[in-house]
Amino acid sequence: MSELYDAILQGNAKAAVEATRAALAAGGLALDLVSREMIPAMDEVGRLYHCEEYFVPELLLAARAMKGALELLRPLLAASGAEPAGRVAIGTVKGDLHDIGKNLVGAMLEGAGFEVIDLGADVSAERFVDAVRSRNANLICLSALLTVTMPAMKATIEALNAAGVRGQVKVLVGGAPVTQKFADQIGADGFGEDATAAVALARQLAG
Ligand code: B12
Numbered sequence: 001m002s003e004l005y006d007a008i009l010q011g012n013a014k015a016a017v018e019a020t021r022a023a024l025a026a027g028g029l030a031l032d033l034v035s036r037e038m039i040p041a042m043d044e045v046g047r048l049y050h051c052e053e054y055f056v057p058e059l060l061l062a063a064r065a066m067k068g069a070l071e072l073l074r075p076l077l078a079a080s081g082a083e084p085a086g087r088v089a090i091g092t093v094k095g096d097l098h099d100i101g102k103n104l105v106g107a108m109l110e111g112a113g114f115e116v117i118d119l120g121a122d123v124s125a126e127r128f129v130d131a132v133r134s135r136n137a138n139l140i141c142l143s144a145l146l147t148v149t150m151p152a153m154k155a156t157i158e159a160l161n162a163a164g165v166r167g168q169v170k171v172l173v174g175g176a177p178v179t180q181k182f183a184d185q186i187g188a189d190g191f192g193e194d195a196t197a198a199v200a201l202a203r204q205l206a207g
Pocket residue numbers: 046056059095096097098099100101102104105141142143144145146147148172173174175176177191192193194195196197198
């Protein structure tokens with residue numbers, strides 16, 4: 001694989017930016033760099049995390065390297081006229097401050113061509129509703145890492161229903177304590193175990 005792939009895998013943001021610049025100067029296309037180098041690199045990072053060769057610090061560094069390269073590519077992706085695959089509003093639910101997984105999912109979705117509105121952590125149901133109403137999000141991604149904040153996912157779906165916008169959006173849920181069974185119980189449209197699954201599901205639901 002290329003220098004960009006290696007730089008992301010090693011979590012070296014400076015090298016990732018340099019490799020991206022060099023690849024573009026050599027005539028590489030932004031979309032190809034994302035799909036052939038960056039996403040496979042993050043897939044490998046995810047795999048290494050699962051088999052406990054990588055831990056949270058390595059995940060964070062890789063996500064930061066991916067972000068650095070994406071910042072260079074974003075204007076080119078927009079200029080290439082590629083229609084965004086969908087508009088995603090992502091956030092960690094009310095009461096929950098864990099945002100590492102959410103950031104990873106957001107970065108991967110962005111790399112996969114989605115327009116991502118990052119609402120941050122500790123996001124109220126009303127703010128998700130607002131993202132649908134005023135920013136036209138057609139996919140909502142909810143993250144929760146605490147068992148005590150999982151009910152906030154249900155409350156968010158109920159708020160979307162009450163606001164009459166549930167039909168306009170698909171809702172994806174994830175985070176370590178979340179399961180497919182829970183997703184079904186609260187009426188979510190999908191559950192993703194990791195960032196790669198999130199991208200596959202988002203493509204399926206937004207398509
Ligand atoms: C890092 C961490 C923290 C950091 C968070 C820093 C940050 N900026 O995020 C800090 C130190 C602040 C923290 C605080 C607390 N934490 Co904490 N924390 C963790 C830890 C070690 C890692 C979480 C993490 O980032 N994992 C790595 C990421 C990449 O994985 P992930 O989040 O699961 O995300 C992946 C998937 O789940 C999925 N995914 C995530 N979101 C979404 C969304 C969608 C839509 C989809 C499809 C997929 C998806 O994709 C991601 C990428 O593959 C976990 C332990 C653990 N092993 O999970 C405890 C843990 C989550 N924390 C825990 C607790 C209890 C707390 C505190 C209450 C501790 C305290 N007493 O103060 C506070 C709560 C603060 C709050 N209100 O939120 C408990 C939760 C127990 C429970 N079941 O409720 C855990 C499990 C630790 C434990 N074993 O006790 N924590």
